[in-house]
Amino acid sequence: xxxxxxxxxxxxxxxxxxxxxxxxxxxxxxxxxxxxxxxxxxxxxxxxxxxxxxxxxxxxxxxxxxxxxxxxxxxxxxxxxxxxxxxxxxxxxxxxxxxxxxxxxxxxxxxxxxxxxxxxxxxxxxxxxxxxxxxxxxxxxxxxxxxxxxxxxxxxxxxxxxxxxxxxxxxxxxxxxxxxxxxxxxxxxxxxxxxxxxxxxxxxxxxxxxxxxxxxxxxxxxxxxxxxxxxxxxxxxxxxxxxxxxxxxxxxxxxxxxxxxxxxxxxxxxxxxxxxxxxxxxxxxxxxxxxxxxxxxxxxxxxxxxxxxxxxxxxxxxxxxxxxxxxxxxxxxxxxxxxxxxxxxxxxxxxxxxxxxxxxxxxxxxxxxxxxxxxxxxxxxxxxxxxxxxxxxxxxxxxxxxxxxxxxxxxxxxxxxxxxxxxxxxxxx
Amino acid sequence: xxxxxxxxxxxxxxxxxxxxxxxxxxxxxxxxxxxxxxxxxxxxxxxxxxxxxxxxxxxxxxxxxxxxxxxxxxxxxxxxxxxxxxxxxxxxxxxxxxxxxxxxxxxxxxxxxxxxxxxxxxxxxxxxxxxxxxxxxxxxxxxxxxxxxxxxxxxxxxxxxxxxxxxxxxxxxxxxxxxxxxxxxxxxxxxxxxxxxxxxxxxxxxxxxxxxxxxxxxxxxxxxxxxxxxxxxxxxxxxxxxxxxxxxxxxxxxxxxxxxxxxxxxxxxxxxxxxxxxxxxxxxxxxxxxxxxxxxxxxxx
Numbered sequence: 042x043x044x045x046x047x048x049x050x051x052x053x054x055x056x057x058x059x060x061x062x063x064x065x066x067x068x069x070x071x072x073x074x075x076x077x078x079x080x081x082x083x084x085x086x087x088x089x090x091x092x093x094x095x096x097x098x099x100x101x102x103x104x105x106x107x108x109x110x111x112x113x114x115x116x117x118x119x120x121x122x123x124x125x126x127x128x129x130x131x132x133x134x135x136x137x138x139x140x141x142x143x144x145x146x147x148x149x150x151x152x153x154x155x156x157x158x159x160x161x162x163x164x165x166x167x168x169x170x171x172x173x174x175x176x177x178x179x180x181x182x183x184x185x186x187x188x189x190x191x192x193x194x195x196x197x198x199x200x201x202x203x204x205x206x207x208x209x210x211x212x213x214x215x216x217x218x219x220x221x222x223x224x225x226x227x228x229x230x231x232x233x234x235x236x237x238x239x240x241x242x243x244x245x246x247x248x249x250x251x252x253x254x255x256x257x258x259x260x261x262x263x264x265x266x267x268x269x270x271x272x273x274x275x276x277x278x279x280x281x282x283x284x285x286x287x288x289x290x291x292x293x294x295x296x297x298x299x300x301x302x303x304x305x306x307x308x309x310x311x312x313x314x315x316x317x318x319x320x321x322x323x324x325x326x327x328x329x330x331x332x333x334x335x336x337x338x339x340x341x342x343x344x345x346x347x348x349x350x351x352x353x354x355x356x357x358x359x360x361x362x363x364x365x366x367x368x369x370x371x372x373x374x375x376x377x378x379x380x381x382x383x384x385x386x387x388x389x390x391x392x393x394x395x396x397x398x399x400x401x402x403x404x405x406x407x408x409x410x411x412x413x414x415x416x417x418x419x420x421x422x423x424x425x426x427x428x429x430x431x432x433x434x435x436x437x438x439x440x441x442x443x444x445x446x447x448x449x450x451x452x453x454x455x456x457x458x459x460x461x462x463x464x465x466x467x468x469x470x
Numbered sequence: 471x472x473x474x475x476x477x478x479x480x481x482x483x484x485x486x487x488x489x490x491x492x493x494x495x496x497x498x499x500x501x502x503x504x505x506x507x508x509x510x511x512x513x514x515x516x517x518x519x520x521x522x523x524x525x526x527x528x529x530x531x532x533x534x535x536x537x538x539x540x541x542x543x544x545x546x547x548x549x550x551x552x553x554x555x556x557x558x559x560x561x562x563x564x565x566x567x568x569x570x571x572x573x574x575x576x577x578x579x580x581x582x583x584x585x586x587x588x589x590x591x592x593x594x595x596x597x598x599x600x601x602x603x604x605x606x607x608x609x610x611x612x613x614x615x616x617x618x619x620x621x622x623x624x625x626x627x628x629x630x631x632x633x634x635x636x637x638x639x640x641x642x643x644x645x646x647x648x649x650x651x652x653x654x655x656x657x658x659x660x661x662x663x664x665x666x667x668x669x670x671x672x673x674x675x676x677x678x679x680x681x682x683x684x685x686x687x688x689x690x691x692x693x694x695x696x697x698x699x700x701x702x703x704x705x706x707x708x709x710x711x712x713x714x715x716x717x718x719x720x721x722x723x724x725x726x727x728x729x730x731x732x733x734x735x736x737x738x739x740x741x742x743x744x745x746x747x748x749x750x751x752x753x754x755x756x757x758x759x760x761x762x763x764x765x766x767x768x769x770x771x
Contacts, residue, residue, distance in 0.1 A: 094698050096596025134698070236742055267741035270702050272491065275484035276737035279477065295598040300693040306608035307620030325597035329694045333608065
């Protein structure tokens with residue numbers, strides 16, 4: 042089931058380049074390592090969940106890798122043009138598998154730089170492998186707390202080899218409460234948190250939603266952690282009905298949310314606002330809800346109206362989305378921008394690197410990044426902690442669309458006023 | 471009714487409804503094991519496959535050809551297609567492995583599971599999908615004051631009851647049922663008596679997959695399905711079969727309902743205890759009464 046994505050054409054190019062190097066070797070008699078360096082290529086390893094339950098996150102990866110491989114035939118490092126090869130590996134949404142393919146990339150494929158994206162199950166084990174094997178690593182698409190604290194990170198020490206850019210729990214809490222404060226409710230909130238890395242982080246009584254909601258005058262009804270892929274939510278629904286919760290929040294996966302939301306309707310529970318992390322990120326999951334998808338709200342990491350441009354291709358967010366949609370015939374997904382930005386950072390790091398064989402130098406080049414990417418500025422300034430760079434987050438609502446069944450509109454941009462509003466937040470009917 | 475009592479009544483009612491779904495999952499598994507002694511690891515994936523079949527048949531647009539049939543036409547077609555697929559799967563693949571004992575067919579079904587997951591992923595991507603049932607999914611009825619149940623779970627339970635009654639009748643009262651039992655008890659003697667065991671086995675799997683098709687479609691209306699969701703449906707089906715005892719369809723359905731009620735009670739105590747409570751009941755029965763609560767004790771029909 043191993044998903045390996047090597048590029049044939051690149052291999053051929055490589056053979057050609059090697060041939061050219063052999064031919065020119067005679068001319069550079071004095072430059073003894075000329076042959077070895079001419080044959081040297083940069084290998085980028087990329088791990089993402091392409092199959093398995095979290096594959097919706099990894100969906101745009103193949104497109105991004107194809108686009109990048111077509112673009113990055115060679116890259117100029119320290120004045121020399123070096124061919125680039127991208128090796129994409131599938132974590133199968135499984136953390137053991139993610140660690141395994143990461144080790145394989147480092148030890149067998151002998152990559153020069155590791156890229157990893159999408160959900161703690163994939164980013165964490167890969168970053169850990171890089172830490173152990175002293176491999177520079179750029180990571181994204183996972184809230185920073187599960188990435189940092191989930192791997193046992195200490196704020197004063199941080200990590201040596203892995204650097205991560207994304208938003209954090211404090212951002213999603215702010216975005217959600219901003220949205221809820223913009224409409225009229227009784228401020229009683231129902232919490233649906235599963236017993237997984239995300240659910241435990243969101244529901245954490247010290248660092249998660251509970252204290253932040255209490256500070257803002259919201260009352261949280263949290264019946265407790267449930268098992269992922271539960272078939273019945275009647276107990277929670279009864280508790281929420283009893284407490285008259287007008288807002289529902291949490292972090293759920295799509296099948297659990299559909300089970301919950303249909304059962305809620307069957308059992309006559311009708312909240313005014315539903316803001317859920319993870320389950321409501323991608324259009325296909327909303328479509329699967331049928332008419333029940335209208336008006337649900339979610340965090341928006343990135344979208345076609347974000348006012349950023351790619352440092353690699355010059356495309357605006359909107360242009361990247363159109364290019365993706367016309368190439369894949371699929372509606373855009375938020376992870377597209379982050380997957381693209383991963384390669385923007387990688388290219389920028391390689392351009393600034395003095396030598397590709399100097400791993401600590403490459404790592405220092407990552408740490409020194411100051412780049413304006415398609416998802417916003419990326420720079421590791423030590424805030425909120427070492428190894429983490431934060432990108433902006435806004436609030437969005439799914440509404441019936443014209444081109445697609447549902448479209449995601451930005452309805453709250455208090456946290457990032459640069460992102461234009463797409464509409465006004467509405468209550469659920 | 472006092473509030474606490476009402477709450478527990480609601481829990482029990484919802485548990486029975488959930489049990490209907492588990493029972494439906496389990497009946498197909500029980501049938502295949504009962505007749506052929508095959509542990510069908512691909513059972514959950516076949517449920518997902520049937521769900522995808524119905525979703526594709528009813529959707530009107532998409533990157534793959536979609537006929538856009540109404541559900542009432544698509545549903546019998548999917549059942550028929552799964553019936554045919556079951557026949558071919560047993561006759562063409564599983565029958566060839568059955569002579570080697572219990573392990574080879576188990577490994578083959580494991581392979582079938584992987585093949586189904588990856589083919590679905592390749593053709594339909596990892597998107598979660600669901601089956602639209604024209605608003606049926608959100609309709610509900612009030613059983614008595616304070617306890618409302620969805621029409622869909624109620625229909626699921628009714629269908630599970632209907633299918634169980636039908637299978638029990640088929641096995642107990644018809645010639646083909648006698649052939650199933652004979653082939654199950656002693657394939658060699660059954661063969662000598664003129665029963666074409668290979669054909670009978672294929673019919674049993676076909677029948678099981680027809681039930682699977684119904685279960686898959688109901689699941690896809692209830693929640694979303696994605697290519698990797700199959701194994702998760704398998705575990706509850708297994709537990710229901712073990713709790714109920716092998717060989718009796720009413721026992722299997724009862725096993726499903728017991729599992730559903732245990733989970734609902736667990737959920738009510740704490741949301742994290744639902745699946746756990748089900749597992750505990752399952753383990754307790756496995757330890758104290760490994761033959762299940764309602765094993766096939768009748769020696770004469």
